[in-house]
Amino acid sequence: MNNDLTAFEKIPVSIFKGSEEASLFSAREIATLIKKRQAEGKHAVLGLATGSTPTRVYAELVKMHQKEGLSFKNVYTFNLDEYYPMQPDTLQSYVRFMNEHLFNHIDIPKNQVHIPDGTLPKDKVADFCREYEQKIDSLGGIDIQLLGIGRTGHIGFNEPGSTEKSFTRLVTLDQVTRIDAASDFFGEENVPRKAITMGVGSILKAKQVIMMAWGEGKAKVIKKAVEGPITDQIPSSFLQKHTNCLVVLDDAASSELVRIKTPWVLDSIEWDEVKIRKAVVWLCQTVQKSVLKLTNHDYMEHGMGDIITEYGSAYQVNIKVFNYLQHTITGWPGGKPNADDTYRPERAKPFPKRALIFSPHPDDDVISMGGTFIRLVDQGHEVHVGYQTSGNIAVFDDDAVRFADFVRDFNEQFGLSKGDGEKFYKQIVKSIREKGPGQNDSPEVLSIKGLIRRGEAKAGGRYVGIPDEQMHFLDMPFYETGAVKKKPLGEEDIKITMDLIEKIKPHQIYAAGDLSDPHGTHRVCLAAVMEAVKRLKDKDWMKDCWVWLYRGAWQEWDIDQIEMAVPLSPDELMRKRRAVFKHQSQKDSAMFPGSDKREFWMRAEDRNHATAQAYNALGLAEYEAMEAFVRYKF
Known part of the structure; x- marks a missing residue:
């Protein structure tokens, strides 16, 4: 990658076509560390994350263990966080998550696994948090810390307002974070309001940090974390201070970075029809003009002079892009019969389809x-x-009860096995x-x-x-x-x-x-x-x-x-x-x-x-x- 194109990025970024390739890369980084430490007769310490982002990484590590013999006997793990309060066997527990996705499928000794304890009385949490930090330090610190990123820019459960000096502690969850977790808990009202989390300071102490993100939904916050100023309102932005941090993205999560969204403002690029369309639409939106009103000056002022050099004038480029956009519009999504379909998005024949x-x-x-x-x-x-x-x-649940009630009343109304309807209704209500x-x-x-x-x-x-x-x-x-x-x-x-x-x-x-x-x-x-x-x-x-x-x-x-x-x-x-x-x-x-x-x-x-x-x-x-x-x- 041309260094000019990464000029805005304050943290190194690796971009992969999809989350599968990106996850495999992260898994190999972890496996390489484990094997290196095994060869040296030493242990490895991993900081692990939960949520949808790292699941494929864990699947790849399990596969390496089962197919390639990768052993985890020399590995110690520390998870970033856990909801509070939370029983370990609850569906949403991160203990259960880690067991299901990783620990139950590898040979790591149980006493080398550490996850914040969501069952503690509140007056015991502070002592637990101090001991959690001490255990990490006693093992020489975390070698690789795996992270996801929340839509608020949080890492772990370090919500906006968390400082770079924060360590493991009990926190109150941001409303956005609770909304994002609602699907896991079958409704926002069931999401815990607190969590135990390692702090930003805990994360920054790790020798290496890998932060991963997939999908357009994370693109804007990734831009803020990687290209924006360091601020406690985007806790992940503190990673700009880390000397060995890598951000691993799929194409979609990288889409707001300058080198992806508008690379022409940074350096000369090789133009093709797709890039020209993208650039012209962006230019229109930036200068707030329609396509046919763009001038040579608009192109030159926004790093797109190469296009004018190649096509001769703004007019030629404008017409080309305008015609393309015009040809995408059709009132006949199945194709228009008996029409010239040369410039239509769908074929005229066969009809009907x-x-x-x-x-x-x-x-x-x-x-x-x-x-x-x-x-x-x-x-x-x-x-x-x-x-x-x-x-x-x-x-x-209310809808299920309503329909069970309908079955009961329907049976009674039409004389159809009234007893069965009543029994079915009571069974549904009791279950709920x-x-x-x-x-x-x-x-x-x-x-x-x-x-x-x-x-x-x-x-x-x-x-x-x-x-x-x-x-x-x-x-x-x-x-x-x-x-x-x-x-x-x-x-x-x-x-x-x-x-x-x-x-x-x-x-x-x-x-x-x-x-x-x-x-x-x-x-x-x-x-x-x-x-x-x-x-x-x-x-x-x-x-x-x-x-x-x-x-x-x-x-x-x-x-x-x-x-x-x-x-x-x-x-x-x-x-x-x-x-x-x-x-x-x-x-x-x-x-x-x-x-x-x-x-x-x-x-x-x-x-x-x-x-x-x-x-x-x-x-x-x-x-x-x-x-x-x-x-x-x-």
Whole structure:
């Protein structure tokens, strides 16, 4: 990497294509240290993190132990943090997390594992924290400290306001941190308000620090930590003071760094059509002009003079980019019949097409691409939906009780086995009442919740206009754990996906393209579709199938990435809203809303409005709303 391109980075950064490659790199760093110390007859001390970010690292270390004989007998570990209070066998306990992901699968002696104790009486915590620091020091300090980073910039549970001199202590969790943890605890109200954490000072004492981050959701805070000023409002920024720290990112998490987002302001680069589009869109947004109003001066003033040198004038570049953007817009997502499709994003033939929409949860089809879904149906295409998971854990207990009560009353009203209805209702109520905060539902309760989501999906599909037989409920096994934590993608998941594609033989596949979500449901569902497509690609009918990727409820494709933009009229946007409203269990308040308090339909509409406004600001036609897609070329 040209040093000029890293000029803004105050901590060394390594960027990998995906989280898998990045995790393998981090695991190898740890394995190399362990082997080196073994050869020297010495021990190694690791500082370990929890959360979704390091799980793949631990999986790789387990694989090295099982397949390559990597031993952990000379390793001492110290975990960063633990919720307080917290019993070690609770689902959300970091003791349980570490056992499930690492310790139960390797040969590390139990007495060499150290995790903050969430069961201590409060008056014993301070002494424990001092002893925790002393144990680390007595072993010679931490050799490699593994870190993730929170959206507030926290490392460990060192929230904004933590200083570089803070050490292991009891802390109060930031509201944003508690919201981010809500999905693990089945609701924000169940998230502990405190935690025991190693301090920023504890972390800075480590000989080597590796901080990892995956996905666009972490991109902005990574920019602040790596390129911004050192401040206690972004505790991870103190790592700029460490002499041996490395930030390990996937492409998506690096997207806000200057060398990735705007490398042309730092140094000369090799321009291609993709980079030119990205640069011109950025330039328009920076100088607040439409594409066709950009001048030679605008290009020269913003490090883009090389483009003018190559193309001769701003006008030539402007026209090129404007035409590209114009050609992405289509009111015919399935292709327009009897039309010249040279510059259209979709083929005119065949018409009508068979389209298969993969929806990770039972409502993603209408939330994320409901307008396009409606257009495809209205324009005469045969549209199928594959609902990949049941979505059962995202239903509130009250809804399950309400439906069990309906079964009881229905049986009584129509004289159908009244006793069984009453027994079933009491069983459901008892199961829910006896369930502790954050505990899994019983199989019966999960079944009810799954049926609620299925019924809502059918209502949404019927409203859009497809028959029941074109709705396919896949219930992929990776999801059906009854807990937030899922199983890895398995062969059965891929086979179920392949079978549906092979049954329909679609001309179009739509899938949730959340490529950068390394552990969420959308990411696993997309991996299943991609693997299925890969295995089927040599089939004759598959050679005429195009795959379009949409985004979930949280974000949208950047304008320069979009390859098909489907405009929606005010009436179509209202129809989309009504389709979303069919998912009543997710209306008003969703189980896992994330940090965004808006309802899903609001998020979707705001995003669709913003996409249309962005196109209009670039000088394109003004539409009410737009849905956006990127083509996946396999």
